[in-house]
Each structure stands twice: as C-alpha cells, then as structure tokens.
Amino acid sequence: MTNDIWAKVLTALKGALGANSFSSWIEPLEFSQLAGGVATFHVPTNFIGNYVSQNFGDQIIYHLNQHGQNVQRLQFDVPKLTKPAAQKQTERVASKPSGDDEIAGSPLDARFTFDTFIVGKPNELAHAAARRVAEGGPITFNPLFLYGGVGLGKTHLMHAIAHELKQRSPGLNVLYLSAEQFMYRFITALRERKMMDFKQLFRSVDVLMVDDVQFIAGKDSTQEEFFHTFNALVDGQKQIIISADRAPGEIKDLEERIKSRLQCGLVVDLHPTDYELRLSVLQSKVAYYAAQYPGLQIADGVLEFLAHRITTNVRVLEGALTRLFAFASLVGREITLELTQDCLSDVLKASDRKVTVEEIQRKVSEHYNIRLSDMIGPKRVRNYARPRQMAMYLAKHMTSRSLPEIGRRFGGRDHTTVMHGVRKIEELKALDSQIADDLELLRRALSE
Numbered sequence: 001m002t003n004d005i006w007a008k009v010l011t012a013l014k015g016a017l018g019a020n021s022f023s024s025w026i027e028p029l030e031f032s033q034l035a036g037g038v039a040t041f042h043v044p045t046n047f048i049g050n051y052v053s054q055n056f057g058d059q060i061i062y063h064l065n066q067h068g069q070n071v072q073r074l075q076f077d078v079p080k081l082t083k084p085a086a087q088k089q090t091e092r093v094a095s096k097p098s099g100d101d102e103i104a105g106s107p108l109d110a111r112f113t114f115d116t117f118i119v120g121k122p123n124e125l126a127h128a129a130a131r132r133v134a135e136g137g138p139i140t141f142n143p144l145f146l147y148g149g150v151g152l153g154k155t156h157l158m159h160a161i162a163h164e165l166k167q168r169s170p171g172l173n174v175l176y177l178s179a180e181q182f183m184y185r186f187i188t189a190l191r192e193r194k195m196m197d198f199k200q201l202f203r204s205v206d207v208l209m210v211d212d213v214q215f216i217a218g219k220d221s222t223q224e225e226f227f228h229t230f231n232a233l234v235d236g237q238k239q240i241i242i243s244a245d246r247a248p249g250e251i252k253d254l255e256e257r258i259k260s261r262l263q264c265g266l267v268v269d270l271h272p273t274d275y276e277l278r279l280s281v282l283q284s285k286v287a288y289y290a291a292q293y294p295g296l297q298i299a300d301g302v303l304e305f306l307a308h309r310i311t312t313n314v315r316v317l318e319g320a321l322t323r324l325f326a327f328a329s330l331v332g333r334e335i336t337l338e339l340t341q342d343c344l345s346d347v348l349k350a351s352d353r354k355v356t357v358e359e360i361q362r363k364v365s366e367h368y369n370i371r372l373s374d375m376i377g378p379k380r381v382r383n384y385a386r387p388r389q390m391a392m393y394l395a396k397h398m399t400s401r402s403l404p405e406i407g408r409r410f411g412g413r414d415h416t417t418v419m420h421g422v423r424k425i426e427e428l429k430a431l432d433s434q435i436a437d438d439l440e441l442l443r444r445a446l447s448e
C-alpha cells in the first residue's frame, strides 16, 4: 500500500470518526507495512494500539478495503527506538496534563461565536443560558447542561461561551474538551503514574466545559474520575458546562450519582429547527459565501426552498449550501431553483421522504420473505439475523433515529447491537455484490 492510499484512508476515517477521535487515536498511527492481509502500524504505546484495535479496528479495515486493499487483520507494534514523529505525537497528547500551568483543551473553532449563532424559538432558552454564563458574573446555575440532537449547535454555543469568557477576562483559565479527550487524558495519566498532576490541573481551571458527555457512559473508572473532578470544581465555585445528545436522565449506563449531579444546575435543550430558524441560518451563511465567491448570483426563492425542504439539522443545511456554491462556481452559473434541484437531488430526496423504521422493517422482511415478528424477535439464526442487520443499516442511513432509538424498535436491543449490525453490513456491502444490490433495491423502493 502506498502512502498516498493511506492518506486517502485517513481522510475517510476522519470523516467517519470525527475530528476528536481522529486526532486522539488515528493520527498517532504510523503505517508500516501490508503483507499477507495483515496491515501493521507503529504506535507510540501499547495502550494506544489496544484501544485503536478494539474501538476502531473494524472501521480501519473497512476503509482500507474500500480503497482497494485486501486487509483481514491489523497489527500494532511499539518500535523499540521510538521514531521522532511518534514521539512528538505522544508528547503532544500525553504529557500536556503534566506540563506547565496552561492546559490546552480541544481547539476552539474561531467561527463559533455568539455573533454567528442564529437565535430562534427552538434554541432561545439554550442561547440565553449560554449568554448568561458567558457574562462570567456570579454563578447562578452549575452545571449548565445543554442537550439536543446532532448538528443543532451545542458545540457552537460552548465555543461561543469560551470565546466570550476569554475575551472578557483574558486571565481566566477556561478549559473546553470533549468527554473522549477527558478519558484519554485520564487514562494516559494513570498509565504514566501522573494522576496527581492530572487532578491538580483539572481542579485548577476556572471554567470546565465537557462536550458529548454521553461518551463516558459505561466507562467506569473515567466516570468515577469525572465525578470527583466535577465535585471538586463545584465545591470550589467554578463554572461547569456540559453537553450531551440527550437529557442526563436518559443517558444509559451513566452512574446515578452523576446523573443527579448533572441535573442540579440548569438543563436546557436545543429543539429541532423550525422553518424560520433554518431560513435565518441560510441567509447569514449566504452573506459569508457571497464574499467568498464574488459575482455568484442566487435567485429569489432558493433559500426559502431549501429551508422548507431540508429539515434535518443545521449541519446538513450548511453542507447543502457549501455544495451549492462550489458547484455553481465550477459551472459558472447563477444559483437557480433548477440548479439547486440538480445539485442537491440526493439531499433533497433524503429529507423529502420521511421513511420510518417500521416501513424499513416491513419492506426488508417482505424482500427476504420472513415474518416481521422474526425480524424484531430474538432469534439469531442467519436467515433472520442478516435481514435484521440490513434493516438496521437502512434505518441508520435513511432515518434520523439515533442508534438507541433504532435498537428500541428492534425488540429493545442495545445500541451496540445496532452498531455492530450496521458495521457488518458496511463490511459485507464491499465484499458481497448480492448484498450491495439488495441494499440498492431496498433503498430505491423505500425512497419512492
């Protein structure tokens, strides 16, 4: 495998795993060789190798195969003489907590400020609460807990608070990081026997922000440490801001005492967007693009059309607009309704037809000639298990349901079972053309 292909696989993995996981776990890998179906990587430590293998192994294999490689297994080696690049990486991620006084959290996105956050009915309460915290006055609620579905602005609001606080009081020690980063630092500190440094540093921040806290559910020792950090900061009158994809009480496998702690302050949710909010977001983004692509015209009615038709979330809306401007500038044409429909036909189709999990289950069981009750029931024989996994895969890709929600609709299965099913089909799709054809057929039938 050439380094070029590995670079492409890296890009695909970044998209699939998100920037945080990618920079913590995938970047430290150094491709070494591919022989006899085994891809070998140099890793800075065994811990990273084991973690990557358990959590991202399937995805890495999948993307390598998608890029024309024949990989069955991964192997991780810690080179005897640590290479400078790998060494630098470990230092960057691992020794930070024990370094100087400054703790670098996850980077803040400069564009995520209050100025660029559009306020509407669905998010006005969350916005007001965020503003209040960003004023930095006496603490009125601790923690501030923001939750909502994907792409509705939780991260944006947290970054906006951090920017504002830092601007108002440059000396304030504001730490923003994802829950995944928290766990990573904690485990690194344990491994390097630097827990005292870890504790001291986390307890010395003035404001702690932890994004996507649902990530630590089920991770016992990380939860334990999070609980202590949380309590120490609250006792010290330090502000804490937490985000998650659902309300504290609904996070499965999160310890009760943490749930109740998280509910102690102010819990606010970001509701799904409404038409007005979507239109305002589009209008503000168009102003930004107009500066980037001078001379590009956008016809009346296009934004209204998009706000009406793309109802998923702000991230999808933004993505659609980015594509539209890039496409129009390539072909050098005005952005008309017709061009919009051409360029975004797949996005429009996906949000056009609201397919339900139940419809998917019905169609898939008809296709494979099995009873609906067997698809949802507990039987594990392949005749039922495979169609069930196909239906889970389609539900994941064609509906906006979360994995736990999908699991509930499949006879109360756990979200990890759904994830496993989805991954299995992703793998098989690449290897078995019958499965790929069936999927395409079902997808088309469901979109009609």
Ligand SMILES: Nc1ncnc2c1ncn2[C@@H]1O[C@H](COP(=O)(O)OP(=O)(O)OP(=O)(O)O)[C@@H](O)[C@H]1O
Pocket: 112, 116, 117, 118, 119, 123, 148, 149, 150, 151, 152, 153, 154, 155, 156, 157, 245, 281, 314, 315, 318
């Ligand atoms: N009200 C809003 N005004 C302007 N931009 C928004 C708004 N809500 C979301 N966005 C934009 O949508 C994108 C997704 O938002 P963000 O990353 O904050 O979502 P999130 O709720 O944290 O989702 P996830 O759980 O997937 O991380 C970002 O580019 C953000 O700037």
